[in-house]
Amino acid sequence: MTARAHPIGGVILAVEGVSLAFGGVQALREVSFDVREHEVRAIIGPNGAGKSSMLNVINGVYHPQQGTIRYLGREYHDMDSHEVAASGISRTFQNLALFKGMTVLDNIMAGRNLKMRTNLLLQALRIGPALREELEHREAVERIIDFLEIQAYRKIPVGRLPYGLQKRVDLARALAMEPRLLLLDEPMAGMNVEEKQDMCRFILDVNDQFGTTIVLIEHDMGVVMDISDRVVVLDYGRKIGDGTPDDVRANQAVIDAYLGVSH
Amino acid sequence: MLYRENGQFKSTYASDQQMLPIAQDRVFMVLLLAFAFIGVPLVTSDYVFLSLLIPFLILTLAAIGLNLLVGYCGQISIGHAAFMAVGAYAAYNLVLRVPQLNFLVVLLLAGLIAAVIGVLFGIPSLRIKGLYLAVATLAAQFFSDWMFARVKWFTNYAHSGSVQTAPIELFGWTVETPVEKYLFLLAVLVVFTLVAKNLVRGHIGREWMAMRDMDVAAEVIGIRPVYAKLTAFAVSAFYCGVAGALWGFVYLGSWEPLAFNLNLSLNLLFMIIIGGMGSLLGSYFGAAFIVALPILLDQVPIWLGVPISTATSAHLALMIFGALIVFFLIVEPHGLARLWAIGKEKLRLWPFPH
Amino acid sequence: MRKNWPVLALGAALLVGLALPLATGASSLGFYIEVLLGGLMTGVLYSLVALGFALIFKASGVFNFAQGAMVLFAALAVARLAEAVPLWLAIVLATAIMVALAWVIERVVLRPLVNQEGVTLLMATLGVTYFLDGFGQTVWGSDIYKIDLGIAKEPVMILEKLFEGGILVNKEDFLVAMVAAGLVAGLTLFFQKTATGRALRAVADDHQAAQSVGIPLNHIWVIIWSVAGFVALVAGVIWGSQLGVQFSLAQVALKALPVVILGGFTSIAGAIVGGLIIGVGEKMAEVFLGPVLVKAFDLAGGGIENWFAYVLALLFLLVRPEGLFGEKHIDRV
Known part of the structure; x- marks a missing residue:
């Protein structure tokens, strides 16, 4: 890789000994790993390995029974997801979780909600600060729309868009939060080759231009090996590998659990 | 003049975010308002004002209130007449006990009191979803029915439990004749519609709709469910509180206990289902429908020369309402407002649909 | 267990509330038991209607707001039919009508709305409520009607030896409460032990899985709604005989909703x-x-x-x- 605008820094997120169970099903067992500032960190593993659960724990959708998350030096284990969002973590979803009834523009504008502060009364009258705020954030959102090349779809209800574009809107909504840490849950699932290439480019651009730290789950090994700096491997809720793509590729446990079953 | 938007380019975000971005729509709106404020009073009879237009305007206001909660925020309520009752009785007591207050202030206070009660009954929505909430709102309904019938203070110890009001006065203007009532209500409704439109197209509206469409994702992007849901309950109850006060003071004049019963709540729901959930325009359509249909059912058989009894036509109206709810849920869940939008879209492209 | 304290507190408050009238001497034991029995009898009817409600919710995910309207409709049917034919025949005919109604609801409302969200289905039952209210009153009339079960209504004094003044029980109340309790027991058995019951439970757990092993979904729905209709009929007849068949019955029956919440x-x-x-x-x-x-x-x-x-x-x-x-x-x- 060429020299990057934002060199990899210290640890900003540390997952320590996290265990999560749903009733009798153990989704995660004492998983620990860390994420460094500005890096692209991948989580891989076979189906049911606990990857999505891991993201859900990091951003507060699930609360682990054991273990802690340390983010920017602050420790938490049962923070609600809106508080996690306020601390600068955003994410996309594996099975699109867009706001179906809203337009593309409104979906992305909703991603700015944390930054919009005028009170209800001003909004009701839509005067002064409320109107100014709407326009300011519209500009910010338009920059993201340009960045992800979805200008043509602004006013279309998001439910009417094809799948690949919906994935892009999902990313746009997450980016609208201007996150410091971005979690991507299978951003390329169900895409064709061109769409995947576009998405890879967007992810790398986000990392490069904004310096956003990225944690992503992905099934396409080629993509993972190409774009990530370090990789965590989960299997049956346990961490079985951690390191650079090359390390992981050479790890026997990983090969047995995952790569050994060639696709 | 054709309905075209060719050549209307938006060069600023402000102009793109206008309420009515298409020039023809703006012209139409101005003409419509002019007609409503000037034309209608010139040509309409007192009967039409009293039995059609006045209830229509107030019910529209209440339906907008319910729509903000159900249609925009996705929280069901089967008890919104309770908040109308709170508004009506709050206004009654304010006028009675603090007679020097301007009626506009009374209206706002009545709305605020209803909003507080709305938040109270909205609290369960933080722990429960959808269907369960229906029962919580029914609790509001039955509790308010009971409270206003039994606690004598609210009705100022009136013997029968019914209350009387005097015509309202505004800055020396007594709103007494049907035309005056109509103009007053129309002005109130226009202002409240504008406010509702501002809310739903702004920041808070997006939060509500996000909660409605995908609550987990909404929280993940930082929307606080407590704030989003409770503001929706508050604003919704505020609207219904104001509508209730108007229903009591302007439409009914005097009312019995149970004037704001479960039936009224169900009718409000009916209006937004038929009119269109998540559409302000739909609230107008729904209210118009529920006011006009019974009158039509009374009149049409007479015109046709086969008069039916009022009881029969009332039952017939219920059956039609019921059938329409099911019909719209199956065929067009977004109600009359969606049909209107489709029509407009067709008109925009006409005569070259491809 | 820490999280259970509000539940325990609520339960304790209810129990204290129950004990207070006796503890403070506000009520004699005999009167207290009378009230308790009266409550249990009403409670059995609530259970009955709630059972119909829970069955429908389990099997089709529908929050059936029309339950109250069904009770009223059934009671009206029995009351008016009984004016022309013997009561037992009126009940049989009304049962047939409720089954037909179940079939129509399945065809016209449930089938087109299958896999819709719960709130949509709730609103659809709101439509059914409107329709039944209007239809029932058009067909059967909108006055107050009587249902006479032919059981003597005079109160009976029991347990005179145990308590001073004994306990007053209405014989009819007592009998119908027994009938209702029997029906509740019967339905529970039906649901747990029979093949149809198993199929019902399978549908309740997972519509699609049940369908894929060959359980006819639509068929099951008709059965469930028929059972709920029959249950509504029994409740309607019993309430109707006590309160008269009138519009307020629908509201009484709505109490099945808080019951199932609880x-x-x-x-x-x-x-x-x-x-x-x-x-x-x-x-x-x-x-x-x-x-x-x-x-x-x-x-x-x-x-x-x-x-x-x-x-x-x-x-x-x-x-x-x-x-x-x-x-x-x-x-x-």
């Missing part, structure tokens, strides 16, 4: 226990708490029983949303 939406046992708790609770509140409130706040009469069930359900929703016997629901993302 018991847990999908639980048969919950519907039964919830019905009894609410029946007893509201009767006790009306008789013992009512006068206290009237005096304290100078109310124009009691009538607490109109809202007691709902407010209790509301409190329950706050402390234990899944109800007494319901399953906790985990949202997967």
Whole structure:
């Protein structure tokens, strides 16, 4: 890789000994790993390995029974997801979780909600600060729309868009939060080759231009090996590998659990 | 003049975010308002004002209130007449006990009191979803029915439990004749519609709709469910509180206990289902429908020369309402407002649909 | 266990409330038991209607707001038919009508709306409510009608030796409560032990899985709605014989909603226990708490029983949303 605008820094997120169970099903067992500032960190593993659960724990959708998350030096284990969002973590979803009834523009504008502060009364009258705020954030959102090349779809209800574009809107909504840490849950699932290439480019651009730290789950090994700096491997809720793509590729446990079953 | 938007380019975000971005729509709106404020009073009879237009305007206001909660925020309520009752009785007591207050202030206070009660009954929505909430709102309904019938203070110890009001006065203007009532209500409704439109197209509206469409994702992007849901309950109850006060003071004049019963709540729901959930325009359509249909059912058989009894036509109206709810849920869940939008879209492209 | 304290507190408050009339000497033991029995009898009817409600919710995911309207409709049918034919025949005919109604609802409402969200289905039953109210009154009339079960209504004094003054029980009340209890037991057995019952439960657990092993979904729905219709009929006849068949019946029957909230939406046992708790609770509140409130706040009469069930359900929703016997629901993302 060429020299990057934002060199990899210290640890900003540390997952320590996290265990999560749903009733009798153990989704995660004492998983620990860390994420460094500005890096692209991948989580891989076979189906049911606990990857999505891991993201859900990091951003507060699930609360682990054991273990802690340390983010920017602050420790938490049962923070609600809106508080996690306020601390600068955003994410996309594996099975699109867009706001179906809203337009593309409104979906992305909703991603700015944390930054919009005028009170209800001003909004009701839509005067002064409320109107100014709407326009300011519209500009910010338009920059993201340009960045992800979805200008043509602004006013279309998001439910009417094809799948690949919906994935892009999902990313746009997450980016609208201007996150410091971005979690991507299978951003390329169900895409064709061109769409995947576009998405890879967007992810790398986000990392490069904004310096956003990225944690992503992905099934396409080629993509993972190409774009990530370090990789965590989960299997049956346990961490079985951690390191650079090359390390992981050479790890026997990983090969047995995952790569050994060639696709 | 054709309905075209060719050549209307938006060069600023402000102009793109206008309420009515298409020039023809703006012209139409101005003409419509002019007609409503000037034309209608010139040509309409007192009967039409009293039995059609006045209830229509107030019910529209209440339906907008319910729509903000159900249609925009996705929280069901089967008890919104309770908040109308709170508004009506709050206004009654304010006028009675603090007679020097301007009626506009009374209206706002009545709305605020209803909003507080709305938040109270909205609290369960933080722990429960959808269907369960229906029962919580029914609790509001039955509790308010009971409270206003039994606690004598609210009705100022009136013997029968019914209350009387005097015509309202505004800055020396007594709103007494049907035309005056109509103009007053129309002005109130226009202002409240504008406010509702501002809310739903702004920041808070997006939060509500996000909660409605995908609550987990909404929280993940930082929307606080407590704030989003409770503001929706508050604003919704505020609207219904104001509508209730108007229903009591302007439409009914005097009312019995149970004037704001479960039936009224169900009718409000009916209006937004038929009119269109998540559409302000739909609230107008729904209210118009529920006011006009019974009158039509009374009149049409007479015109046709086969008069039916009022009881029969009332039952017939219920059956039609019921059938329409099911019909719209199956065929067009977004109600009359969606049909209107489709029509407009067709008109925009006409005569070259491809 | 730490998280259970609000539930325990609520339960304890209810128990204390139950004990207070006796403890303070406000009521004699005999009268107290009379009230308790009265509450249980109403409670059995609530259980019955709630059972129909819970069955429908389990099998088709429909929050059936029309339950009350069905009770009224069935009662009207029996009352009017009984004017022309013997009561037993009227009940048979009315049952047939309720089955036909179930079939129509399945065809016209449920089938086109299959796989829709719960709130949409709830609103559809709102439409059914409107329709039944209008249709019932058009066909059967809108006056107050009587149903005479032909059982002597004079009160009987029992247990005179045990308590001073004995306990007054209405023979008819007692009999119909027995019938209702028998029906509740029968339905529970039907649901747990028979092949149809198993199929019903399979549908309740997972529509698609049940369909894929060859259980005819639409068929099951018709059965379920017929059972709910029949249950509504029994409740309607019993209430109708006591209160007269009139519009307010629909509202009484709506109390099945707080009952299922209390018991847990999908639980048969919950519907039964919830019905009894609410029946007893509201009767006790009306008789013992009512006068206290009237005096304290100078109310124009009691009538607490109109809202007691709902407010209790509301409190329950706050402390234990899944109800007494319901399953906790985990949202997967």
